[in-house]
Amino acid sequence: MIDSASITHSGFTGSRMQWLFLGIAGVLLLATLVAEFLRWRLHGNQRAGLDLERSRGVIDNLVARIRAWWLMAALVGAAFALGRVGVIVFFALVSLFALREFITLTPTRRGDYWALVAAFYVVLPWQYWLVYTGWYGLATLLIPVYAFLFLPILATSGGDTTRYLERAAKVQWGLMICVYCISHVPALLNLKIPGFEGGNLLLIAFLVIVVQSSDVLQYVWGKLAGKRLVAPKLSPSKTLEGFVGGVLSATALGAALWWITPFTPLQAAGMALVVNLMGFYGGLVMSAIKRDRGIKDWGHMIEGHGGMLDRLDSVCFAAPVFFHFTRYWFAVPG
C-alpha cells in the first residue's frame, strides 16, 4: 500500500522534475537569445564613444553571466541525477569553496592554524555526514554550540591574544554562513512530508529557483526603474524599486511553482516571500562584510558572478529559515 503510493509519487515527481528542467532550459535559452541579439545589434552599431563602450561592458558581463547560469544549472541537474548522495556531496563542495573564500578574505593569524584545520577537516565533513545520516539534533547543534565552544579553545593553543575575539568570531561566522546555513539546503531531503514522499528534491529546486530568480529580478528591476538607493553605504546597486519589484515578482514566480511543492499556491507565495526577504538581507549583510574588507567580490570562481559567495549570499540566509518553516508546518517530526 505505502510502497505503491510512494512509487506513484516518485513517478509524479519524475515528470514534474522533467517539466521543471525543461522550463529552466527554456528560460536560459531565451536569455541566451536575447543577450546574443543585443550583442549582435551593438556590434552592427558603429557609433563610437563612451556610451557604446559602456554598453559593451554590460552586455559582455550579461553574456558571461548567462553562460555561468547554464553551467550551474547543468551541475545542479547532474547532482540531482545522482540522487541523495550526489546532492549532499555537491553542497559539501559548495560549502568548502565558500568557506575557502570567506577565510581567505577575512585574515586570521598563525595562532588560528589548529582552529582552521578543525573547521575545514573536521567540522565541515562532519556537518555533511550528519545531514547524510539524518541526525537532525546534532546537525542543528554541532556548529552553533560545539564548534562555538571548541574552536576558540583550539585557537588559544598558539598563545596569541592579538585581536583574539575578532579572530574567533571570524572562524565561527565562516562556519555558520558557509557550512551551517548551506547544509540546510541538502537537509531538506531529510524532511518527511506526508503526501510528498520522494519529492524532496523539488523542495531544493523551489528554494534555489526562487532565491536566484529574486536576485536576477532585483537586478533587472533595479536597472529598469531603480532610483532610490536602499543602503548606499552597503551596496551601490540595491534600490528600493529593485527590491520591491524583484521581491514581488519572485514571490509571484514562487506562487506559480506551487505544483512542485507540498504547498498550496497561497502558502507557496508566503514561503517565497519569506525566502526572498531573507535573501535580500543576506545579500546586504554579505555586502557589508565585503565593503568592510575593501573588496568588490568574494572570489573569481564564476566568470561574470565573482566568487561562490557572491552567488550564494542570499541562499545562505534563506535556507535555514525555509528549512524550519517547512519542517514546523508541513513535516512530521523525526
Place this chain on the structure above:
Amino acid sequence: MLEGLIARAISFAIRALTGARGLWRGCAPAEGLRVYYGNHASHGDFVLIWSALPLALRRNVRPVAGADYWNRDALRRYVIRAVFNGVLVERGPAATAAGDCDAAAKARAQDAIATLCEAVDGGASLIVFPEGTRNPGDGLLPFKSGIYHLACRRPELEFVPVWLDNLARVMPKGRVLPLPLLCTATFGEPLRLHAGEDKAAFVARARDALLALAPPEFIAEAAAKDAAA
C-alpha cells in the same frame, strides 16, 4: 616521463587546494632569460610560481633551492632534482648569518653564483627567493646580495618580481597539513641592473618592486616595521 607526471600532479594538487591564480600585472609570460624572484614563506612557493607559468615555459624554468635542505633524504633529492629540475646551491649556516668576512662562506657564495650562471647559460630561467630562507614572520626580510652578483655576471637577465599572496597561511613553516585557502601569484614589471648601479641600490630597488605588488595593508605594516628597525 614519470617525473613529468609527478610534477603535473603536484601542480594540480596545489591548484585544486589553493585555486592558484597567476596575475600578469607588469609583464606577459614570455620565453627568454628571466629570473623570477618572490617572497618566501612556504615550501609551496616555487611550485606556485612554476604552476602559474604557461605549460610551454615550465620546462625551461628551474627553481633554485638550498642543497642543505633538499639533499637531506632520498625523496627530497628525487623531487627537487628529477621532478623539478632544480638548481641546488650551498647555503650553510654562515651564509644565512651574513658572515661575508668568513672566507669559507665567501667561497661558497662564489660557487653558488657560478652554478646559477651555468644554469642560465644552459638556457634556463630561474626561480629564486632572495630572502634566503622561509620567512616565519609577516614582513619581507632583507634581501641577500646573490641576485646582485648574478645580475653583474649576466646583465642581460630580466628580474621579474612575483608576489605570492596567502601561501604562508596555507602551509605555515613547521606545519604538515595544508589549509585550503585561495592564493595568487602576481607578476610585476621586470627590472635589470643599471650600468654602474651598486649592490645596495639594486637590491633595494628589487625589494621595493616586490613590495609594491603586496596588498596595501601589508605595505603599510612593512613600512612601519622597517621604520622601527
